[in-house]
Amino acid sequence: MSDMAVITRADARGMITLRGDLGSAKMKKAVKAATDQAIPTSGQFLGNGDKGVAWMSPDELLLIVPYDGVAQAIEVLEQALVKTHFLAVDVSDARATFTVSGDGTRDVLARLCPVDLHPDSFGTGQVRRTRLAQIAAAFWMHDAGFDVVCFRSVADYAEGVLTRAATTGEKTGFFA
Template identity: 55%
Template sequence: MSDPVSAMNGAKFSGLAQVEDSGLQGMITLRGDLTSKALKAAVKSATGADVPASGFVSMAKTGGVAWMSPDELLLLVPYGEVDARVADLDEALKGEHALAANVSDARGVFRLSGAGAREVLAKICPVDMSAEAFKSGQFRRTRMAQVAAAFWLDDAGDFHIVCFRSVAAYVYNLLCTAAHPQSKVGALTG
């Protein structure tokens, strides 16, 4: 069996902001009744984090939880522990109408940091990226130019971006282009 590698295998770029492949990240899609006490307890046990409110992410030392839709969460756990966490979720949610699936290898994850990070995302996403509109802990599913993506802002001011692995090279190149000092991506021309 081959060793797993992240979508962009550690690629990095520095410009108006720093773009980097985040490495291997364990991810579990969990579908079910987000108000269920059993589901909330299972999520807390799996990640150490609480189920977040709509449009937010909840982080803990051992993992995180992102709100994806009214019946879907994205659980963030260490890559090597995903299968065990899925098994634990399946056991904890017996009798509940729920589904837990390992999606780790189907996703690419990037970190965007630095003073220009908000501007880089504003060039390529139809989202108000001002500090007043998008704050730490918020989570957003949106389009990143031509593809679906999601991102959140952590307490340190870094953005974490998740996309499908099949478009990871496109997203990485898009972020690098938007972060290039001479970039005109999304800029108004007159």
């Protein structure tokens, strides 16, 4: 029996937590300047793993930028959002990222997260912040599978549960 998915710990990515009024014109310009993306709508992920933006809550975004470009991106944000109430903080080293790829990726995540992962409910370009077994995590779907983000302090745990979910048992067939 082949594995349902391959779990790979991704190289460090630049991640910036950006909080503020997501509806404001300044925020729109700031996000555009830092990531070339628009403001995502609720539950949306725009861009890709090198440069993207994920909707985290009604006043919070997660910006993905190249690891070496974080300081520069924060400078861009601070200039664009000057005189508004906002927070832009570098969280790159606080996070671990895993890529989940293969033909059973939905099964793997469905075993660990209380999320409806049926293709009718969750598709490419969607992001979900949720619980991964016992820890907090977020994932978004792209063409090659899922990117999973969690706190680095629990990265070994995340890798363990993801790998076990991907290498044991059978696919359910619910997500065909």
